[in-house]
Amino acid sequence: MQKNTTITPPVAITPAAEPPMRLADQAVAVEPFTAFATLGRGEPAPDWLTREVTSAWGLDPERTRLALIAVSENATFRVEVDAHPHAVLRVHRPGYVDPAQIRSELQWVRSLGEDVDISVPDVVPRADGELLHTFNRGSADGAPAGEAPWHMVAFAFVQGAVLEDIIDVLPDPSSYYRRIGRATAEFHRHAENWQPPLGFDRFQWRVQDMIGRSSRWGDWRAAPMQPQQHQILQAAEAAAVKQVQLGAPTHQGWGLIHADLRPSNIMMHQDRLTVIDFDDCGYGWFLYDFASALSFIEHEPYAGQIAREWIIGYRSVRELTAEDLRFACALSMLRRLTMLGWTTTHRRDALPPEIWDAQLPGSVEVAQRYLESPSWLLS
Structure with missing residues:
Protein backbone atom coordinates (compact mmCIF):
# COMPACT_ATOMS: atom_id res chain seq x y z
CA MET A 1 0.00 0.00 0.00
CA GLN A 2 1.33 3.45 -0.84
CA LYS A 3 1.73 5.92 1.99
CA ASN A 4 -0.73 8.37 0.48
CA THR A 5 -3.54 5.85 0.11
CA THR A 6 -6.86 7.19 1.34
CA ILE A 7 -8.60 5.30 4.14
CA THR A 8 -12.38 5.20 4.05
CA PRO A 9 -13.75 6.88 7.19
CA PRO A 10 -16.46 5.25 9.29
CA VAL A 11 -19.00 7.90 8.26
CA ALA A 12 -19.83 9.39 4.90
CA ILE A 13 -17.78 12.42 3.93
CA THR A 14 -19.66 15.24 2.26
CA PRO A 15 -18.23 18.43 0.73
CA ALA A 16 -19.11 20.24 3.94
CA ALA A 17 -17.27 17.73 6.12
CA GLU A 18 -13.59 17.14 6.65
CA PRO A 19 -11.38 15.29 4.17
CA PRO A 20 -10.78 11.58 4.80
CA MET A 21 -7.95 10.33 6.96
CA ARG A 22 -4.50 9.69 5.49
CA LEU A 23 -1.98 7.19 6.80
CA ALA A 24 0.18 10.02 8.14
CA ASP A 25 -2.70 11.05 10.40
CA GLN A 26 -2.57 7.83 12.42
CA ALA A 27 0.32 9.05 14.59
CA VAL A 28 -0.47 9.50 18.27
CA ALA A 29 -0.56 12.92 19.86
CA VAL A 30 2.83 14.32 20.76
CA GLU A 31 4.35 13.56 24.14
CA PRO A 32 6.86 15.82 25.92
CA PHE A 33 10.30 15.57 24.28
CA THR A 34 12.41 14.36 27.21
CA ALA A 35 15.70 13.43 25.52
CA PHE A 36 17.00 16.99 25.88
CA ALA A 37 15.06 17.91 29.02
CA THR A 38 18.15 19.02 30.94
CA LEU A 39 19.67 20.94 28.03
CA GLY A 40 19.26 24.71 28.03
CA ARG A 41 19.33 27.06 25.07
CA GLY A 42 22.85 27.62 23.78
CA GLU A 43 24.25 24.64 25.65
CA PRO A 44 26.30 22.05 23.73
CA ALA A 45 24.65 18.93 22.37
CA PRO A 46 25.33 15.62 24.13
CA PHE A 157 22.43 28.40 7.93
CA VAL A 158 20.36 31.48 7.08
CA GLN A 159 21.98 34.82 7.83
CA GLY A 160 20.00 37.46 9.66
CA ALA A 161 17.68 37.75 12.64
CA VAL A 162 14.42 36.03 13.48
CA LEU A 163 11.70 38.49 12.43
CA GLU A 164 9.83 37.98 15.71
CA ASP A 165 12.86 39.22 17.65
CA ILE A 166 13.21 42.51 15.77
CA ILE A 167 9.77 43.31 14.35
CA ASP A 168 8.87 45.71 17.18
CA VAL A 169 11.83 47.97 16.42
CA LEU A 170 11.34 48.01 12.66
CA PRO A 171 9.62 50.93 10.91
CA ASP A 172 5.92 50.10 10.45
CA PRO A 173 6.02 46.60 12.05
CA SER A 174 2.52 45.63 10.94
CA SER A 175 3.50 46.01 7.28
CA TYR A 176 5.57 42.86 7.57
CA TYR A 177 2.36 40.91 8.05
CA ARG A 178 1.36 42.20 4.63
CA ARG A 179 4.49 40.56 3.26
CA ILE A 180 3.72 37.37 5.18
CA GLY A 181 0.19 37.33 3.74
CA ARG A 182 1.53 37.72 0.22
CA ALA A 183 4.13 34.98 0.72
CA THR A 184 1.44 32.68 2.10
CA ALA A 185 -0.75 33.26 -0.95
CA GLU A 186 2.20 32.49 -3.22
CA PHE A 187 2.71 29.20 -1.39
CA HIS A 188 -0.98 28.37 -1.77
CA ARG A 189 -0.92 29.12 -5.47
CA HIS A 190 2.08 26.82 -5.82
CA ALA A 191 0.34 24.07 -3.82
CA GLU A 192 -2.71 24.22 -6.08
CA ASN A 193 -0.60 23.68 -9.19
CA TRP A 194 2.12 21.37 -7.89
CA GLN A 195 1.96 17.64 -8.55
CA PRO A 196 3.51 15.86 -5.54
CA PRO A 197 5.79 12.93 -6.40
CA LEU A 198 4.66 9.35 -5.92
CA GLY A 199 4.66 8.40 -2.25
CA PHE A 200 4.36 11.97 -1.01
CA ASP A 201 2.82 11.87 2.47
CA ARG A 202 2.13 14.58 5.02
CA PHE A 203 -0.35 14.62 7.88
CA GLN A 204 -3.52 16.72 7.86
CA TRP A 205 -4.79 19.57 9.98
CA ARG A 206 -8.40 18.60 10.58
CA VAL A 207 -10.48 19.73 13.53
CA GLN A 208 -9.64 16.57 15.48
CA ASP A 209 -5.93 17.26 14.89
CA MET A 210 -6.29 20.74 16.40
CA ILE A 211 -8.48 20.11 19.44
CA GLY A 212 -9.74 17.24 21.57
CA ARG A 213 -8.25 14.05 22.94
CA SER A 214 -6.60 13.07 19.65
CA SER A 215 -5.18 16.53 18.93
CA ARG A 216 -1.62 16.47 17.68
CA TRP A 217 -0.12 18.72 20.35
CA GLY A 218 -2.32 18.12 23.37
CA ASP A 219 -5.83 18.87 24.60
CA TRP A 220 -6.36 22.41 25.88
CA ARG A 221 -8.58 20.98 28.63
CA ALA A 222 -5.44 19.61 30.29
CA ALA A 223 -4.26 23.15 31.07
CA PRO A 224 -4.87 24.20 34.70
CA MET A 225 -7.87 26.54 34.78
CA GLN A 226 -10.94 27.62 36.70
CA PRO A 227 -14.38 26.15 35.88
CA GLN A 228 -15.60 29.49 34.52
CA GLN A 229 -12.61 29.69 32.18
CA HIS A 230 -13.30 26.17 30.97
CA GLN A 231 -16.93 27.04 30.32
CA ILE A 232 -16.02 30.06 28.19
CA LEU A 233 -13.41 28.16 26.18
CA GLN A 234 -15.78 25.22 25.67
CA ALA A 235 -18.50 27.52 24.35
CA ALA A 236 -16.10 29.24 21.95
CA GLU A 237 -14.81 25.89 20.73
CA ALA A 238 -18.34 24.71 19.98
CA ALA A 239 -19.18 27.91 18.10
CA ALA A 240 -15.99 27.81 16.03
CA VAL A 241 -16.36 24.11 15.21
CA LYS A 242 -19.92 24.74 14.05
CA GLN A 243 -18.68 27.47 11.69
CA VAL A 244 -15.91 25.26 10.32
CA GLN A 245 -18.30 22.36 9.80
CA LEU A 246 -20.32 24.53 7.44
CA GLY A 247 -17.51 23.81 5.01
CA ALA A 248 -14.51 25.63 3.61
CA PRO A 249 -15.21 28.17 0.87
CA THR A 250 -14.86 26.39 -2.45
CA HIS A 251 -12.06 28.44 -3.95
CA GLN A 252 -10.12 28.67 -0.69
CA GLY A 253 -10.40 25.01 0.13
CA TRP A 254 -7.95 22.37 1.16
CA GLY A 255 -4.32 21.91 0.20
CA LEU A 256 -0.70 21.78 1.28
CA ILE A 257 0.09 24.51 3.83
CA HIS A 258 3.04 25.64 5.92
CA ALA A 259 0.79 25.63 9.03
CA ASP A 260 3.11 27.83 11.12
CA LEU A 261 4.03 30.78 8.90
CA ARG A 262 4.55 33.52 11.47
CA PRO A 263 7.41 35.89 12.41
CA SER A 264 9.18 33.29 14.57
CA ASN A 265 9.64 31.18 11.43
CA ILE A 266 10.93 33.96 9.20
CA MET A 267 14.51 35.18 9.00
CA MET A 268 15.27 38.73 7.90
CA HIS A 269 18.56 39.85 6.37
CA GLN A 270 18.91 43.23 4.64
CA ASP A 271 15.12 43.37 4.14
CA ARG A 272 15.08 39.91 2.56
CA LEU A 273 12.70 37.45 4.19
CA THR A 274 13.40 33.70 4.30
CA VAL A 275 10.65 31.32 5.40
CA ILE A 276 11.95 28.47 7.56
CA ASP A 277 10.68 25.56 9.63
CA PHE A 278 8.32 23.57 7.43
CA ASP A 279 8.11 20.65 9.87
CA ASP A 280 4.42 21.36 10.58
CA CYS A 281 3.49 21.46 6.90
CA GLY A 282 0.63 19.25 5.82
CA TYR A 283 -2.78 19.23 4.25
CA GLY A 284 -5.21 21.71 5.70
CA TRP A 285 -7.54 24.55 4.93
CA PHE A 286 -5.54 27.27 3.21
CA LEU A 287 -6.93 29.81 5.64
CA TYR A 288 -5.46 27.88 8.56
CA ASP A 289 -2.27 29.69 7.58
CA PHE A 290 -4.05 32.95 8.46
CA ALA A 291 -4.80 31.54 11.90
CA SER A 292 -1.23 30.32 12.31
CA ALA A 293 0.19 33.75 11.46
CA LEU A 294 -1.50 35.18 14.57
CA SER A 295 -0.45 32.39 16.95
CA PHE A 296 -0.03 33.45 20.59
CA ILE A 297 -0.93 37.10 19.95
CA GLU A 298 -4.65 37.04 19.09
CA HIS A 299 -5.45 38.71 22.42
CA GLU A 300 -3.08 41.63 21.89
CA PRO A 301 -4.54 45.09 21.08
CA TYR A 302 -2.70 45.17 17.75
CA ALA A 303 -3.96 41.75 16.56
CA GLY A 304 -6.72 43.24 14.43
CA GLN A 305 -4.34 45.57 12.63
CA ILE A 306 -1.87 42.86 11.72
CA ALA A 307 -4.71 40.55 10.67
CA ARG A 308 -5.91 43.20 8.25
CA GLU A 309 -2.38 43.73 6.92
CA TRP A 310 -2.07 39.97 6.34
CA ILE A 311 -5.33 40.02 4.37
CA ILE A 312 -4.17 42.95 2.22
CA GLY A 313 -1.01 41.05 1.34
CA TYR A 314 -2.88 37.83 0.62
CA ARG A 315 -5.44 39.60 -1.56
CA SER A 316 -2.65 40.98 -3.74
CA VAL A 317 -2.25 37.40 -5.01
CA ARG A 318 -5.49 35.53 -4.28
CA GLU A 319 -9.10 36.47 -3.72
CA LEU A 320 -10.69 36.50 -0.27
CA THR A 321 -14.43 36.97 0.22
CA ALA A 322 -16.38 37.98 3.31
CA GLU A 323 -17.33 34.31 3.70
CA ASP A 324 -13.65 33.38 3.61
CA LEU A 325 -12.89 35.85 6.38
CA ARG A 326 -15.62 34.50 8.66
CA PHE A 327 -14.18 31.04 8.11
CA ALA A 328 -10.67 32.34 8.83
CA CYS A 329 -11.81 33.83 12.15
CA ALA A 330 -13.29 30.48 13.21
CA LEU A 331 -10.00 28.76 12.38
CA SER A 332 -8.18 31.43 14.39
CA MET A 333 -10.29 30.59 17.43
CA LEU A 334 -9.47 26.91 17.02
CA ARG A 335 -5.80 27.69 16.53
CA ARG A 336 -5.78 29.59 19.82
CA LEU A 337 -7.14 26.50 21.57
CA THR A 338 -4.65 24.32 19.70
CA MET A 339 -1.75 26.36 21.02
CA LEU A 340 -3.18 26.34 24.54
CA GLY A 341 -3.13 22.56 24.25
CA TRP A 342 0.41 22.84 22.92
CA THR A 343 1.53 24.34 26.23
CA THR A 344 0.49 21.13 28.00
CA THR A 345 3.06 19.05 26.08
CA HIS A 346 5.97 21.46 25.61
CA ARG A 347 8.72 23.08 27.66
CA ARG A 348 8.17 26.53 29.13
CA ASP A 349 11.31 27.84 27.47
CA ALA A 350 9.84 27.03 24.05
CA LEU A 351 8.23 30.48 24.37
CA PRO A 352 9.25 33.80 25.91
CA PRO A 353 7.97 33.86 29.52
CA GLU A 354 5.51 36.70 28.94
CA ILE A 355 3.93 34.87 25.98
CA TRP A 356 3.71 31.59 27.89
CA ASP A 357 2.08 33.24 30.90
CA ALA A 358 -0.50 34.96 28.68
CA GLN A 359 -1.76 31.80 27.03
CA LEU A 360 -4.60 30.89 29.38
CA PRO A 361 -5.91 34.39 30.23
CA GLY A 362 -5.36 35.49 26.64
CA SER A 363 -7.25 32.47 25.34
CA VAL A 364 -10.20 33.23 27.60
CA GLU A 365 -10.20 36.83 26.39
CA VAL A 366 -10.13 35.72 22.75
CA ALA A 367 -12.94 33.24 23.42
CA GLN A 368 -15.12 35.92 25.03
CA ARG A 369 -14.61 38.23 22.07
CA TYR A 370 -15.34 35.46 19.60
CA LEU A 371 -18.59 34.58 21.36
CA GLU A 372 -19.65 38.23 21.29
CA SER A 373 -18.75 38.66 17.62
CA PRO A 374 -17.30 35.83 15.49
CA SER A 375 -15.60 38.37 13.21
CA TRP A 376 -14.29 40.56 16.06
CA LEU A 377 -10.70 40.05 14.91
CA LEU A 378 -11.39 42.00 11.72
CA SER A 379 -13.76 44.61 13.15
Whole structure:
Protein backbone atom coordinates (compact mmCIF):
# COMPACT_ATOMS: atom_id res chain seq x y z
CA MET A 1 0.00 0.00 0.00
CA GLN A 2 1.33 3.45 -0.84
CA LYS A 3 1.73 5.92 1.99
CA ASN A 4 -0.73 8.37 0.48
CA THR A 5 -3.54 5.85 0.11
CA THR A 6 -6.86 7.19 1.34
CA ILE A 7 -8.60 5.30 4.14
CA THR A 8 -12.38 5.20 4.05
CA PRO A 9 -13.75 6.88 7.19
CA PRO A 10 -16.46 5.25 9.29
CA VAL A 11 -19.00 7.90 8.26
CA ALA A 12 -19.83 9.39 4.90
CA ILE A 13 -17.78 12.42 3.93
CA THR A 14 -19.66 15.24 2.26
CA PRO A 15 -18.23 18.43 0.73
CA ALA A 16 -19.11 20.24 3.94
CA ALA A 17 -17.27 17.73 6.12
CA GLU A 18 -13.59 17.14 6.65
CA PRO A 19 -11.38 15.29 4.17
CA PRO A 20 -10.78 11.58 4.80
CA MET A 21 -7.95 10.33 6.96
CA ARG A 22 -4.50 9.69 5.49
CA LEU A 23 -1.98 7.19 6.80
CA ALA A 24 0.18 10.02 8.14
CA ASP A 25 -2.70 11.05 10.40
CA GLN A 26 -2.57 7.83 12.42
CA ALA A 27 0.32 9.05 14.59
CA VAL A 28 -0.47 9.50 18.27
CA ALA A 29 -0.56 12.92 19.86
CA VAL A 30 2.83 14.32 20.76
CA GLU A 31 4.35 13.56 24.14
CA PRO A 32 6.86 15.82 25.92
CA PHE A 33 10.30 15.57 24.28
CA THR A 34 12.41 14.36 27.21
CA ALA A 35 15.70 13.43 25.52
CA PHE A 36 17.00 16.99 25.88
CA ALA A 37 15.06 17.91 29.02
CA THR A 38 18.15 19.02 30.94
CA LEU A 39 19.67 20.94 28.03
CA GLY A 40 19.26 24.71 28.03
CA ARG A 41 19.33 27.06 25.07
CA GLY A 42 22.85 27.62 23.78
CA GLU A 43 24.25 24.64 25.65
CA PRO A 44 26.30 22.05 23.73
CA ALA A 45 24.65 18.93 22.37
CA PRO A 46 25.33 15.62 24.13
CA ASP A 47 28.38 13.73 22.91
CA TRP A 48 26.34 10.95 21.30
CA LEU A 49 24.56 13.43 19.05
CA THR A 50 27.74 15.29 18.10
CA ARG A 51 29.43 12.00 17.18
CA GLU A 52 26.49 10.99 15.00
CA VAL A 53 26.29 14.33 13.20
CA THR A 54 29.99 14.74 12.50
CA SER A 55 30.21 11.19 11.17
CA ALA A 56 27.14 11.44 8.92
CA TRP A 57 27.91 14.89 7.51
CA GLY A 58 31.67 14.38 7.26
CA LEU A 59 32.62 17.10 9.75
CA ASP A 60 35.73 17.21 11.92
CA PRO A 61 34.55 16.59 15.50
CA GLU A 62 37.44 18.65 16.87
CA ARG A 63 36.31 21.70 14.90
CA THR A 64 32.53 21.22 15.17
CA ARG A 65 30.18 22.40 17.91
CA LEU A 66 26.44 21.84 18.22
CA ALA A 67 24.44 24.22 20.41
CA LEU A 68 20.74 23.92 21.25
CA ILE A 69 18.45 26.51 19.66
CA ALA A 70 15.07 25.23 20.81
CA VAL A 71 13.03 22.16 21.70
CA SER A 72 9.49 21.93 20.38
CA GLU A 73 8.04 19.20 18.16
CA ASN A 74 11.70 18.59 17.37
CA ALA A 75 15.04 19.79 18.69
CA THR A 76 17.07 22.22 16.61
CA PHE A 77 20.78 22.83 16.95
CA ARG A 78 23.13 25.42 15.52
CA VAL A 79 26.08 23.67 13.88
CA GLU A 80 29.31 25.64 13.98
CA VAL A 81 32.61 24.75 12.32
CA ASP A 82 35.65 26.69 13.48
CA ALA A 83 33.26 28.91 15.48
CA HIS A 84 31.43 29.98 12.31
CA PRO A 85 27.78 29.05 11.57
CA HIS A 86 27.58 26.14 9.16
CA ALA A 87 24.07 24.66 9.32
CA VAL A 88 20.95 24.18 11.41
CA LEU A 89 20.28 20.60 12.45
CA ARG A 90 16.77 19.37 13.12
CA VAL A 91 16.54 16.28 15.32
CA HIS A 92 13.09 14.77 14.92
CA ARG A 93 11.23 13.52 17.95
CA PRO A 94 11.38 9.68 17.76
CA GLY A 95 8.04 8.28 16.61
CA TYR A 96 6.49 11.65 15.73
CA VAL A 97 6.91 11.42 11.96
CA ASP A 98 8.34 8.71 9.74
CA PRO A 99 11.03 8.96 7.04
CA ALA A 100 8.52 9.21 4.19
CA GLN A 101 6.86 12.22 5.81
CA ILE A 102 10.20 13.95 6.40
CA ARG A 103 11.32 13.35 2.83
CA SER A 104 7.99 14.69 1.61
CA GLU A 105 8.53 17.92 3.53
CA LEU A 106 11.97 18.31 1.95
CA GLN A 107 10.53 17.66 -1.51
CA TRP A 108 8.02 20.47 -1.10
CA VAL A 109 10.62 22.88 0.28
CA ARG A 110 12.89 22.18 -2.67
CA SER A 111 10.03 22.69 -5.09
CA LEU A 112 9.14 26.02 -3.48
CA GLY A 113 12.75 27.09 -3.75
CA GLU A 114 12.73 26.33 -7.47
CA ASP A 115 9.28 27.61 -8.41
CA VAL A 116 8.39 30.50 -6.07
CA ASP A 117 10.17 33.84 -5.72
CA ILE A 118 10.35 33.52 -1.94
CA SER A 119 13.50 32.47 -0.14
CA VAL A 120 13.51 29.10 1.66
CA PRO A 121 16.51 27.31 3.20
CA ASP A 122 18.58 24.83 1.21
CA VAL A 123 18.77 21.27 2.47
CA VAL A 124 22.32 20.18 3.39
CA PRO A 125 22.86 16.53 2.40
CA ARG A 126 24.98 14.06 4.31
CA ALA A 127 28.49 13.33 3.09
CA ASP A 128 27.09 10.55 0.88
CA GLY A 129 24.41 12.77 -0.67
CA GLU A 130 21.43 11.48 1.32
CA LEU A 131 19.12 14.14 2.72
CA LEU A 132 17.86 12.21 5.75
CA HIS A 133 19.95 10.50 8.41
CA THR A 134 18.44 7.72 10.54
CA PHE A 135 20.16 6.07 13.48
CA ASN A 136 19.51 4.21 16.72
CA ARG A 137 20.75 5.59 20.01
CA GLY A 138 22.48 3.03 22.20
CA SER A 139 21.57 2.18 25.77
CA ALA A 140 24.93 3.62 26.86
CA ASP A 141 23.69 6.97 25.55
CA GLY A 142 20.52 6.87 27.61
CA ALA A 143 18.15 5.19 25.15
CA PRO A 144 15.29 3.34 26.85
CA ALA A 145 14.40 -0.15 25.68
CA GLY A 146 12.38 -0.13 22.49
CA GLU A 147 13.13 3.48 21.59
CA ALA A 148 12.10 4.36 18.03
CA PRO A 149 14.80 5.25 15.49
CA TRP A 150 16.01 8.83 15.34
CA HIS A 151 15.85 10.95 12.20
CA MET A 152 17.84 14.10 11.43
CA VAL A 153 18.05 16.61 8.59
CA ALA A 154 20.23 19.68 8.12
CA PHE A 155 19.55 23.02 6.48
CA ALA A 156 21.95 25.71 5.32
CA PHE A 157 22.43 28.40 7.93
CA VAL A 158 20.36 31.48 7.08
CA GLN A 159 21.98 34.82 7.83
CA GLY A 160 20.00 37.46 9.66
CA ALA A 161 17.68 37.75 12.64
CA VAL A 162 14.42 36.03 13.48
CA LEU A 163 11.70 38.49 12.43
CA GLU A 164 9.83 37.98 15.71
CA ASP A 165 12.86 39.22 17.65
CA ILE A 166 13.21 42.51 15.77
CA ILE A 167 9.77 43.31 14.35
CA ASP A 168 8.87 45.71 17.18
CA VAL A 169 11.83 47.97 16.42
CA LEU A 170 11.34 48.01 12.66
CA PRO A 171 9.62 50.93 10.91
CA ASP A 172 5.92 50.10 10.45
CA PRO A 173 6.02 46.60 12.05
CA SER A 174 2.52 45.63 10.94
CA SER A 175 3.50 46.01 7.28
CA TYR A 176 5.57 42.86 7.57
CA TYR A 177 2.36 40.91 8.05
CA ARG A 178 1.36 42.20 4.63
CA ARG A 179 4.49 40.56 3.26
CA ILE A 180 3.72 37.37 5.18
CA GLY A 181 0.19 37.33 3.74
CA ARG A 182 1.53 37.72 0.22
CA ALA A 183 4.13 34.98 0.72
CA THR A 184 1.44 32.68 2.10
CA ALA A 185 -0.75 33.26 -0.95
CA GLU A 186 2.20 32.49 -3.22
CA PHE A 187 2.71 29.20 -1.39
CA HIS A 188 -0.98 28.37 -1.77
CA ARG A 189 -0.92 29.12 -5.47
CA HIS A 190 2.08 26.82 -5.82
CA ALA A 191 0.34 24.07 -3.82
CA GLU A 192 -2.71 24.22 -6.08
CA ASN A 193 -0.60 23.68 -9.19
CA TRP A 194 2.12 21.37 -7.89
CA GLN A 195 1.96 17.64 -8.55
CA PRO A 196 3.51 15.86 -5.54
CA PRO A 197 5.79 12.93 -6.40
CA LEU A 198 4.66 9.35 -5.92
CA GLY A 199 4.66 8.40 -2.25
CA PHE A 200 4.36 11.97 -1.01
CA ASP A 201 2.82 11.87 2.47
CA ARG A 202 2.13 14.58 5.02
CA PHE A 203 -0.35 14.62 7.88
CA GLN A 204 -3.52 16.72 7.86
CA TRP A 205 -4.79 19.57 9.98
CA ARG A 206 -8.40 18.60 10.58
CA VAL A 207 -10.48 19.73 13.53
CA GLN A 208 -9.64 16.57 15.48
CA ASP A 209 -5.93 17.26 14.89
CA MET A 210 -6.29 20.74 16.40
CA ILE A 211 -8.48 20.11 19.44
CA GLY A 212 -9.74 17.24 21.57
CA ARG A 213 -8.25 14.05 22.94
CA SER A 214 -6.60 13.07 19.65
CA SER A 215 -5.18 16.53 18.93
CA ARG A 216 -1.62 16.47 17.68
CA TRP A 217 -0.12 18.72 20.35
CA GLY A 218 -2.32 18.12 23.37
CA ASP A 219 -5.83 18.87 24.60
CA TRP A 220 -6.36 22.41 25.88
CA ARG A 221 -8.58 20.98 28.63
CA ALA A 222 -5.44 19.61 30.29
CA ALA A 223 -4.26 23.15 31.07
CA PRO A 224 -4.87 24.20 34.70
CA MET A 225 -7.87 26.54 34.78
CA GLN A 226 -10.94 27.62 36.70
CA PRO A 227 -14.38 26.15 35.88
CA GLN A 228 -15.60 29.49 34.52
CA GLN A 229 -12.61 29.69 32.18
CA HIS A 230 -13.30 26.17 30.97
CA GLN A 231 -16.93 27.04 30.32
CA ILE A 232 -16.02 30.06 28.19
CA LEU A 233 -13.41 28.16 26.18
CA GLN A 234 -15.78 25.22 25.67
CA ALA A 235 -18.50 27.52 24.35
CA ALA A 236 -16.10 29.24 21.95
CA GLU A 237 -14.81 25.89 20.73
CA ALA A 238 -18.34 24.71 19.98
CA ALA A 239 -19.18 27.91 18.10
CA ALA A 240 -15.99 27.81 16.03
CA VAL A 241 -16.36 24.11 15.21
CA LYS A 242 -19.92 24.74 14.05
CA GLN A 243 -18.68 27.47 11.69
CA VAL A 244 -15.91 25.26 10.32
CA GLN A 245 -18.30 22.36 9.80
CA LEU A 246 -20.32 24.53 7.44
CA GLY A 247 -17.51 23.81 5.01
CA ALA A 248 -14.51 25.63 3.61
CA PRO A 249 -15.21 28.17 0.87
CA THR A 250 -14.86 26.39 -2.45
CA HIS A 251 -12.06 28.44 -3.95
CA GLN A 252 -10.12 28.67 -0.69
CA GLY A 253 -10.40 25.01 0.13
CA TRP A 254 -7.95 22.37 1.16
CA GLY A 255 -4.32 21.91 0.20
CA LEU A 256 -0.70 21.78 1.28
CA ILE A 257 0.09 24.51 3.83
CA HIS A 258 3.04 25.64 5.92
CA ALA A 259 0.79 25.63 9.03
CA ASP A 260 3.11 27.83 11.12
CA LEU A 261 4.03 30.78 8.90
CA ARG A 262 4.55 33.52 11.47
CA PRO A 263 7.41 35.89 12.41
CA SER A 264 9.18 33.29 14.57
CA ASN A 265 9.64 31.18 11.43
CA ILE A 266 10.93 33.96 9.20
CA MET A 267 14.51 35.18 9.00
CA MET A 268 15.27 38.73 7.90
CA HIS A 269 18.56 39.85 6.37
CA GLN A 270 18.91 43.23 4.64
CA ASP A 271 15.12 43.37 4.14
CA ARG A 272 15.08 39.91 2.56
CA LEU A 273 12.70 37.45 4.19
CA THR A 274 13.40 33.70 4.30
CA VAL A 275 10.65 31.32 5.40
CA ILE A 276 11.95 28.47 7.56
CA ASP A 277 10.68 25.56 9.63
CA PHE A 278 8.32 23.57 7.43
CA ASP A 279 8.11 20.65 9.87
CA ASP A 280 4.42 21.36 10.58
CA CYS A 281 3.49 21.46 6.90
CA GLY A 282 0.63 19.25 5.82
CA TYR A 283 -2.78 19.23 4.25
CA GLY A 284 -5.21 21.71 5.70
CA TRP A 285 -7.54 24.55 4.93
CA PHE A 286 -5.54 27.27 3.21
CA LEU A 287 -6.93 29.81 5.64
CA TYR A 288 -5.46 27.88 8.56
CA ASP A 289 -2.27 29.69 7.58
CA PHE A 290 -4.05 32.95 8.46
CA ALA A 291 -4.80 31.54 11.90
CA SER A 292 -1.23 30.32 12.31
CA ALA A 293 0.19 33.75 11.46
CA LEU A 294 -1.50 35.18 14.57
CA SER A 295 -0.45 32.39 16.95
CA PHE A 296 -0.03 33.45 20.59
CA ILE A 297 -0.93 37.10 19.95
CA GLU A 298 -4.65 37.04 19.09
CA HIS A 299 -5.45 38.71 22.42
CA GLU A 300 -3.08 41.63 21.89
CA PRO A 301 -4.54 45.09 21.08
CA TYR A 302 -2.70 45.17 17.75
CA ALA A 303 -3.96 41.75 16.56
CA GLY A 304 -6.72 43.24 14.43
CA GLN A 305 -4.34 45.57 12.63
CA ILE A 306 -1.87 42.86 11.72
CA ALA A 307 -4.71 40.55 10.67
CA ARG A 308 -5.91 43.20 8.25
CA GLU A 309 -2.38 43.73 6.92
CA TRP A 310 -2.07 39.97 6.34
CA ILE A 311 -5.33 40.02 4.37
CA ILE A 312 -4.17 42.95 2.22
CA GLY A 313 -1.01 41.05 1.34
CA TYR A 314 -2.88 37.83 0.62
CA ARG A 315 -5.44 39.60 -1.56
CA SER A 316 -2.65 40.98 -3.74
CA VAL A 317 -2.25 37.40 -5.01
CA ARG A 318 -5.49 35.53 -4.28
CA GLU A 319 -9.10 36.47 -3.72
CA LEU A 320 -10.69 36.50 -0.27
CA THR A 321 -14.43 36.97 0.22
CA ALA A 322 -16.38 37.98 3.31
CA GLU A 323 -17.33 34.31 3.70
CA ASP A 324 -13.65 33.38 3.61
CA LEU A 325 -12.89 35.85 6.38
CA ARG A 326 -15.62 34.50 8.66
CA PHE A 327 -14.18 31.04 8.11
CA ALA A 328 -10.67 32.34 8.83
CA CYS A 329 -11.81 33.83 12.15
CA ALA A 330 -13.29 30.48 13.21
CA LEU A 331 -10.00 28.76 12.38
CA SER A 332 -8.18 31.43 14.39
CA MET A 333 -10.29 30.59 17.43
CA LEU A 334 -9.47 26.91 17.02
CA ARG A 335 -5.80 27.69 16.53
CA ARG A 336 -5.78 29.59 19.82
CA LEU A 337 -7.14 26.50 21.57
CA THR A 338 -4.65 24.32 19.70
CA MET A 339 -1.75 26.36 21.02
CA LEU A 340 -3.18 26.34 24.54
CA GLY A 341 -3.13 22.56 24.25
CA TRP A 342 0.41 22.84 22.92
CA THR A 343 1.53 24.34 26.23
CA THR A 344 0.49 21.13 28.00
CA THR A 345 3.06 19.05 26.08
CA HIS A 346 5.97 21.46 25.61
CA ARG A 347 8.72 23.08 27.66
CA ARG A 348 8.17 26.53 29.13
CA ASP A 349 11.31 27.84 27.47
CA ALA A 350 9.84 27.03 24.05
CA LEU A 351 8.23 30.48 24.37
CA PRO A 352 9.25 33.80 25.91
CA PRO A 353 7.97 33.86 29.52
CA GLU A 354 5.51 36.70 28.94
CA ILE A 355 3.93 34.87 25.98
CA TRP A 356 3.71 31.59 27.89
CA ASP A 357 2.08 33.24 30.90
CA ALA A 358 -0.50 34.96 28.68
CA GLN A 359 -1.76 31.80 27.03
CA LEU A 360 -4.60 30.89 29.38
CA PRO A 361 -5.91 34.39 30.23
CA GLY A 362 -5.36 35.49 26.64
CA SER A 363 -7.25 32.47 25.34
CA VAL A 364 -10.20 33.23 27.60
CA GLU A 365 -10.20 36.83 26.39
CA VAL A 366 -10.13 35.72 22.75
CA ALA A 367 -12.94 33.24 23.42
CA GLN A 368 -15.12 35.92 25.03
CA ARG A 369 -14.61 38.23 22.07
CA TYR A 370 -15.34 35.46 19.60
CA LEU A 371 -18.59 34.58 21.36
CA GLU A 372 -19.65 38.23 21.29
CA SER A 373 -18.75 38.66 17.62
CA PRO A 374 -17.30 35.83 15.49
CA SER A 375 -15.60 38.37 13.21
CA TRP A 376 -14.29 40.56 16.06
CA LEU A 377 -10.70 40.05 14.91
CA LEU A 378 -11.39 42.00 11.72
CA SER A 379 -13.76 44.61 13.15
